[in-house]
Amino acid sequence: MNIVSQLDKFHFQLRQNRWLWYFSIFCRITLALGFIPAGLTKIMGERFASGLSVNHPMGHYLEALHHTSYYYTFIGVAQVLAAILLLIPRTITLGALIYLPIILNICILSFAVRFEGSHVTAPLMLLANLYILGWNYDRIKFILPFKKNSDYPFVEKPKKYSNKFPILFFTGVIAAIGLLILYFIYGHNVMPRNSLIDCKKQFVNTEHEQAGIKFCECIHTEGQYLEECLDEYDNNAP
Structure with missing residues (x-):
């Protein structure tokens, strides 16, 4: 088949x-x-x-x-x-x-x-x-890029459905x-979040708190590009 x-x-x-x-x-x-x-x-x-x-x-x-x-x-x-x-x-x-x-x-x-x-x-x-x-x-x-086309017609609505739960x-x-x-x-060690306050919360009482605060300010205060702020974070993180 x-x-x-x-x-x-x-x-x-x-x-x-x-x-x-x-x-x-x-x-x-x-x-x-x-x-x-x-x-x-x-x-x-x-x-x-x-x-x-x-x-x-x-x-x-x-x-x-x-x-x-x-x-x-x-x-x-x-x-x-x-x-x-x-x-x-x-x-x-x-x-x-x-x-x-x-x-x-x-x-x-x-x-x-x-x-x-x-x-x-x-x-x-x-x-x-x-x-x-x-x-x-x-x-x-x-x-679809199949070499052989299907011989089956469109699938019609069945007269009676199977009630078996998948x-x-x-x-x-x-x-x-x-x-x-x-x-x-x-999935990510740092997220910009949607506000400055929420961004800073993820770094509170962590070893990356200072680098994280600078990252958040880079995003939400200075309006820099994400890549630039991530590079700065990686350079400042211990």
Whole structure:
């Protein structure tokens, strides 16, 4: 059995499970709720995360993005469009395909600037979006670089779902959430946080307190680039 047939069989089996179907609906709704407010904020011309200081690494980016004229509006329109398409059953796949590059960019950006506002949520949204694409594999498999196309048609909604609870799958979901939270907490030895006070708190009563305070002031008071502040921190830390 070739890889295309194996994927078809595996996908067909997954689509028969009621719990996985419920999870796909949950992902669609949460993804839409994540993009609609953010998109409308951009369409209305307001700066996203306006409470975040311009001196913050993410603040630098958002402030510059806010002043890109209709490009900023375009991003908002794309976010709202992707969200609406995800909510309409006939356009789920198109919505997920539009959603993917946007959330992938947000995810990488969040890690690059160590932004705790989406340090955990963005990767989870990316995984949820990939799940939606996997759930609709029968719609996108024809554009995948397989040598042999599938002979199986689109998978229709089953007349009767299997009620077997996929323990292994949801264990993996919980594990993924836990790993992302652990990475957020322990993945970096220093985080800029979202305010000067919160930034300094992570260094209180530690051997890096003085270097940490200088790092926080470098970010939130002086508004220097993250890389420069991290280099200064590494030079000053004992």
